Amino acid sequence: MGSHTWVASGRTTPVYPGGTVVSTVTTVPSASPVGLGKALLRLTAVLVLLAVLAWPVRTGLHHAIAGTVANSPLSGLAGFIAEDGMYVILAVAALTAVWAFLRDRAALLRLVCGGVGVVLAYLASELVKVIVREGRPCAAGDVDTVLTCPTGGDWSWPSNHSVIAAAIATACILALPRARRLVGLVGELAAVEAFSRVAAGVHYAHDVLSGLALGLVVTTATVLALVPRLTPVVARRMPGWGVKASGVPINRTH
Structure with a gap:
């Protein structure tokens, strides 16, 4: 029998044909867009709960956070992040898109679907603003x-x-769910950008918590809805596109 090398989890497992160890099986983490999407939806519920809890004390939080930052050495940094921090997140997204285009077209498809989610999330936010008028x-x-x-x-x-x-x-995370450094980086950048809006004095705490939840849920739902429908279409109409399913063997030797 031949030896096989599969990439699917972080463990190395011996194979015993005929009772003899002849190869090892190496696998990658089991993270997937669907599994991570469910985790993001659970995080959305946590953010919504925190927003509800922050609403009754919104004025006190505003005075404590915005007033303290405005009269501290951190005021300049807080203002810079609040105004221009979004460009850093956009730069990370652009680099993610370039990498996905060159290395993993399935990830690029998920990122494009995530981009649709970004647009839908923004439009939903604008609609809510007009209705609520806080x-x-x-x-x-x-x-x-x-x-x-x-x-x-x-x-x-x-x-x-x-x-x-x-x-x-969220679009970046779902595009490359196994890239733990990217997941941590963009998540932290989004949280810092949100907090800076409170620190700069232009938003209540529940405003940014609700905003984070809305961006998460709309983009996640969009990716999970569009990717399964678009993947076979893209694979059929663009054979050279190279869309591949996650979790398939990437190396096999005999």
Whole structure:
């Protein structure tokens, strides 16, 4: 019998044909877009719960966080992240897209579907803003803030920056679910961007928690809905596209 090398988990397992060890079986982590998607949906529920808990104490949190940051050496950094931190997340997404295009077209397809989710999440956020019309916490002018308070119907709930940051991060995570460093990086960047909006004084805590939840759930649902439908279509119409299913053997020797 021949020897076989499969990549599917982090363990090495001996194979015993005829009672003799002749090869090892190496596997990769079992993370998958579907499994990770379910985990992200559970995280969404946690964020929604935290947003509900933060709502009754929103004013106190605003005074404590925004007022402290505005009068501290961190004010400049908080303002920079709140205004321009999104460009870092976009840069990570762009690098992810380039890598996926060159190395893994299945990941690129998931990332494109995630991009659709980002657009849908933003549109949903804008619709909710128009319906709810919550005023900005900085509008009261009772506490110093890092950023100038937006005016002219620029409503507070949910935070668009948080929605978009979470949506982009989710698209990257679902595109490359096994890339643990990427998962950690984009998740942290989205959380920092969201918190900076509170620290800069232009959002309540429940605004950003709700925004993170909205970006997560819409993008995850979009990817999980579109990828199974588009994968066979792309594979059939573009044979050279190289769409492959995750978890298949990547190396086999005889």
